[in-house]
Amino acid sequence: MELNDLQAQRLAKLERLREAGHPGYPARTGRTHRVSEVLDNFDQLVEQGATLTLAGRILGGRRVMGKIAFAHMDDGSGSIQLWLSRGDAGEETFAHFRDDLDTFDIVEATGTLRLTQKGEKSLFVQSLKLLAKALNPPPEKWEGLKDVEERLRQRYLDLIVNDDRREIFRKRARIITVMRRFLDERDFVEVETPTLQPLYGGAAARPFTTFHNQLGQSLYMRIASELYLKRLIVGGFAGVYEIGKNFRNEGVDRSHNPEFTMMECYQAYADYEDIMRLVEDMLREIAQEVTGSTTVSYQGQQLDFGSSWARVPLAEAIAEKTGIDISRSTDLAALQAEIKAANLKVEFKTTWAKQVDELFSEYVQPALVQPTFVVDYPVELSPLAKRKDDQPTFTERFEAFVAGMEVGNAFSELNDPLDQEQRFLEQGRDYAAGDAEAHQMDSDYINALMYGMPPTGGLGIGIDRLAMVLTDQSTIREVILFPHMRQKE
């Protein structure tokens, strides 16, 4: 290993300690309290005159004066000041701190609690022991680690230096905890379904492909858990959900990562309107618990999760923004003629459904800042959703939008096996025509539906994007601990 000067200095200190008989990286600590416990019960512990042992990382710089020294220690629960006096700690301990220990070292400190003259809660140190030497030095004291590439490649360092960053991931964990509790309370059963699948389905996306050596079989990393979860509704569960990773072999940008976390849930004997109420209730509760309010500030805008969400039919939303009525321009040529007549700046697509989606993405989606359900999607875009009784070319489907981002997708699930088979066949024709994201025929899924699936409402929520909204982050990689980065040579 090649070491720079700063690393070599630190290593020399470690070797000096080892020569003097210190273990270097001892296996355990004799700590008696966590920092947060000390801070919470400070007055009481001072009154008891307790001698206690804390452990943590030296942060915030060391300030060593002739016969007195200060530093801060962070153990993940909180941060407290260490205060050494040469007279009280003794020459040996003081010299150990001054000569052997560096910022970022992980140490154990034993002493009593005192307030400094400036009123800061401090551990008045009697003895110190190194628990783990940090051979790498800290980044700049005030600017910190700013380089985005280094922050993401060395996320551990990013987290050490920036407690705000740790807070984002605490909130992300809280989102999942509250979501799980919400679903458990409503008698959904948490399940696990295959991540390696012989057929991929449940979404329109290109998969990652892998191979099982012993079986000699290609497998796909799942792009959604949908079709397995619905098999479980056939199997008799009243409600199921799964929180897990999906993998989509697509581009990376501020709202897409190749692997991302999705919650999918399915409720028997419910429809998409029931699911809308479920989403409203769930996100209201999550927003309240995670941010302390049902009004969430995102990139300077106030998002209201306290009220019921606007419900806008897709066709109406497009008509409002573009003047084009997609329920009247029902084929590609007619729709594109309308687009030309209206002089709209959108790309021309190869199918009517894709053209509708293009209009929506371009003219409607960016304006959907407040939580909104866009409802009733064309059947061509929704091969797993049930048709509307009164409008069979549209489906009982909604997508949930917040801050211009799609955070959820839901429908009254298609449970007619014959219709489902036709939809798969149509998707197969699209695939043959070059649409790499079209669904594949899944005859086992059809077989499951042939045993009868109750009317069912289903939902997918993108956890990463929800975390972006609730932690006010503009890019998905700031809510993913280790986002995808290209390998360095």
Add this chain to the structure above:
RNA sequence: GGGCCGGUAGCUCAGCGGUAGAGCACCUGACUUUUAAUCAGAGGGUCGUGGGUUCGAUCCCCACCCGGCUCACCA
């Protein structure tokens, strides 16, 4: 994939044909209540990689690698 911008000390950044700089950090010395401690001094560089132009390249040119922003893609 396209366009624009960037990669210089551990970190944050300046320099842009002629001896490679600052701040912080680190090291040495002084200092018994610091909070960006203070004061004095010292050390630290394959200027992303590989070619080219030039008497001379961190600087100009070409290619490549890795990023950032943005557009496209992601129904």
